[in-house]
Amino acid sequence: MDLDLFLTEAEELLAIPSTADRPENLYRALEFVLATLGPGFTAERFESNGKPSALVYSGKTRPRFRVILNAHLDVVPATPERFRPRRDGTRLYGRGAQDMKISALIQARVFRELAASLPYPIALQLVTDEEVGGRDGTRYQLERGVRGEFVVIGEHSGLRIVAESKGLLTASVHATGRAAHSAYPWLGENALLTLMKGIDGLMAAYPPVTEEVWRTTINLARIETTNQALNQIPADATAWLDIRYPPEDSDFDGRTSDEITKHLSAHCPPGVTVTVANLDPPHKADPTTDYVAKLRRAAENQGYSAEFLRKHGAADGRFYYQHGIDAVIFGIGGDGQHGPGEYADVTTIEPYCRALTEFLGSLAFAG
Template sequence: MMSQIIALTKKFISIPSIKGNSRALKEVLDAALAEVKGYCVDFFEKEGIPSALIYNSKARRTRFKIILNAHLDVVEGKDKQFTPFEKQGKLYGRGAYDMKTAAAAEIILFKRIAKKLNYPIALQLVTDEETGSNGTKFQVEKGVKTDFVIAGEPTDLNINFKAKGTIWAKVKFFGKSAHAAYLWQGRNPIWNLKRFLDSIQILFPLPAKKAWRTTVNIAKVETSNLNMNKVPNNCEVSLDIRYVPVGQNRFSSMKNANFYIKKLKEVLPANAKLELMLVRTPYSIKKEDPYIGTLQEASKKITGKKRRLVGEPYGSDIRYFIEDGSRGITFGPVGGAMHSENEWVDIKSLDQYCKILESFLLFAQKAAFTT
């Protein structure tokens, strides 16, 4: 099984399935579906983004006990990152960690075991997790439901049961143009942008390592000014805020996002404009969830120990199921350099990952869960 997974992962990595490359997104989904011939498949498409739902029942259905979720799209990378290679027990390439290796593992495992299971299970393959909501969210809106979902996102074999919320915001600053030799005749808005960012740094200092606290990434700084000898009359900054719940607020409460939006507005200069591009609430499930218990049981059988329960700073598509009343976690193999150069996944951990998932799915046959 491992040789099949490695081969399929390499095939996936070699396809540059990034946002805007419609041909590659279709190609990678077709490559995945070629592995699960003989199963029922429902196709979905919204705004040109394809996704699929593969399941082990003969009749069409939309409700499942377990869904294995995987996204086949990746963020942009250099050309060389789409040429996979192995070195010292690691597999390198764009998407190796996030999450084409886990996707290949889910596909091969589903192909091998789904028809042997005595409950409805589905494999959900989407192509826009990194940038949109026309895959998993669209399927949920169309009525796809499950008791429990596992997405193979990067977790280093830990069980991620909660995630931070996300705010994408753009802040625009305005000034007055002038010749650079007479800059006192103008008003450079970049100075206001600097003071704003200084305030943000005080409010949300950069942690030295991963921590369950709110962070702000300065994703982009821009101005329409193209001339060195001109005072710009505008500039803007794009922010990616990963926030934790405030006080006793529920994870799903918009009070959390509103708290941080208010914080931003409090340090805005008078002539600046805040634009919210995206707001997503944090999400979580109970640590005591019986499905988590079964996954721990499977892990102990394979590795001799239970996995750590963690909260990750990134979000994932399982949020759409949780918001719809289902439960879910992310669970993936060991790796590193997500969204960076030299992205890799540990091959030994991949073998453990597959065996844990397989044991979990088999244990679920005899476990009685409440939904």
């Protein structure tokens, strides 16, 4: 790999502000990466709710792939200077450097070099909606029949392997009361106070954490009321909850929205109702498969531990998990995800490229 040339190309991609509110830039980022592949491949294009994606492979007819390399090209919003990438020693700074445009470019490079010569089919899956849920990219393609045996998602991992990630559900908690003049509180019923009793019950069951733990967590994201007057008792109140749960939590994993609603409601007093808005399963891959063993060996051969990690955030692997397809996260190193100091660790770029190349090559001799 000509690292300087690669970094120049990477900086061009990082300079594209491909955020959900700029759909034209989602297309720009996608077309940029597709252009790096050159001719000779089929690029099957998809679009859902204005979010473009692509599936690239050799041949004219889409097969069941042995390996899918999955990458997202969208990023979270940032100030303009974050889209002016800069290098500082072994760090490449910019929005999307760690999460995950650099890994995406490496996956595209490895695909370009190997796809036509491998004795089995692989695909490069490029999506532009992971940061807003992944439902119009990876999930949309799966709904249209895309299948594989094993998936490598290029999210950052420092050449370690993420075989588990938490599920995600969002819920609202609502309380009703009775409006009255605040000078005569006995004539009313404060919905905010009732709501807080419900929140207290939920937080008692799932206490806030102060250090990393592998268990279900609840984030109280917002409390609101339609009341606009200081001297009025609120008649309604609503809270937003973001809940992350591991595959081992049987109160959530494998449960329906109605079952989870009942479970959460049991921690709330009368007058408080719970509504589950979105429910996405966790992700878990079998760490004992030959695919994982070969990927770990390829990373170890580059001098990395290839240890297993658990990811607290949701990722697109959960959509493969729903279809019984093993997916792991395996990407470059870096730090500052979604923050002002986000950077890619340049020293991990070439080892990551070599590890992916070795992994795919090793499968050629596995029958």
